[in-house]
Amino acid sequence: MKILIIHASAGQGHKRAAEAIFNIIRQETCHNVAIIDSFDFTNSLFKFLYKKGYAFLVTHFPSVWGFFYRHTDKPRHTFLNSFFSFFNNNLNSPKLRTFLMKEKPDVIISTHFFANEVISELKKKNLVEAELICIITDFLVHHYWLSDGVDKYLVACWKTKEQLLSLGVVEEKIRITGIPIDSKFFLETDRNDICQRLNLNPNKFSALVATGTFGFKIIEQVVNLLRDEVQLLIVCGNNKRLFQKLSSINHENLKVFGLITNMHELMSVVDVIVTKPGGLTISEALVKNLPMIFISPIPGQETNNAKFFQDNGLAVNAKNLFQIKEIITQFKNNKDSLEQFKLRLAKFPKANSAEELLKLI
Secondary structure, eight states, X not given: OEXXXXXXXXXXXXXXXXXXXXXXXXXXXXXXXXXXXXXXXXXXXXXXXXXXXXXXXXXXXXXXXXHHHHHHTXXXXXXXXXXXXXXXXXXXXXXXXXXXXXXXXXXXXXXXXXXXHHHHHHHHTTSOOOEEEXXXXXXXXXXXXXXXXXXXXXXXXXXXXXXXXXXXXXXXXXXXXXXXXXXXXXXXXXXXXXXXXXXXOTTSOEEEEEOTTOOHHHHHHHHHHHTTTSEEEEEOTTXXXXXXXXXXOOOTTEEEEOSOSOHHHHHHHOSEEEEOOOHHHHHHHHHTTOOEEEOSOOTTHHHHHHHHHXXXXXXXXXXXXXXXXXXXXXXXXXXXXXXXXXXXHHHSOOOOHHHHHHHHO
């Protein structure tokens, strides 16, 4: 069977979900599987504007992004959105359409709505006959995820399914599988061994700060507020300037990491995580039963995720830096409260949707 996995490099979540699926299909089956970034098959201007424009808006003008997200999700704008998407896709995706018609995959797995729309148009014209499986990488759904050509939706939880049903998707098309994450997060880990390798104190209350698109000053302030209170693990990712700045601080409670491949280990040895509420990060923390403190969510998909998890007692939304300190201090000083929080997390349904996907195929 020929399987094509398509993501889009608009944020890391879509890519990470696609890679998780790709890795398990390649390891566990003999199917012919490939993975592509749909934006690599668009024109350079569109790719630049989509990727850089999204990053610019959510970093510097998040309220503007939130405005567009909310208003394009309103039912009365469905026709206008469909018209714009059709025009936009036909203008910018000829290389992608040509590639799909040439490759003729049996199954296409999509983790971003851009590919859904392009493939649906091809299926209407009988130019592509593949089964289209859409993996929604957030816990709540925007109208843009909906496309007539989708044969199955793999969704995070019951709430996602309820939303799709309310939007007119038939139940037979929906599977609750969880958002796919790297299989490493499901492996058992030895906390003491990890602490020893990473030079961490296993007896100290620890907080992991996964920076994402946090502002430079916010991370510095978090460090200044908490470094005397708890052991801090800061993941800077690609932010080299932040990594150099924090690495210059000599403090026994501060451990600074750059771009890493062992997030599963860091999540296994800390007591709480301070992060943005992206679908993949939440899914990873859920598997580790790790209490989440959300800060600076992107208006739209991340604020929706944050509200859903706080309303269900599975995370705390911090309104400011001092509230982060207050929440962490409460967890540190009240171990019973922390354990109760972890028990609620343990009850939340989790699944390896990569494994589930193999069953569906």
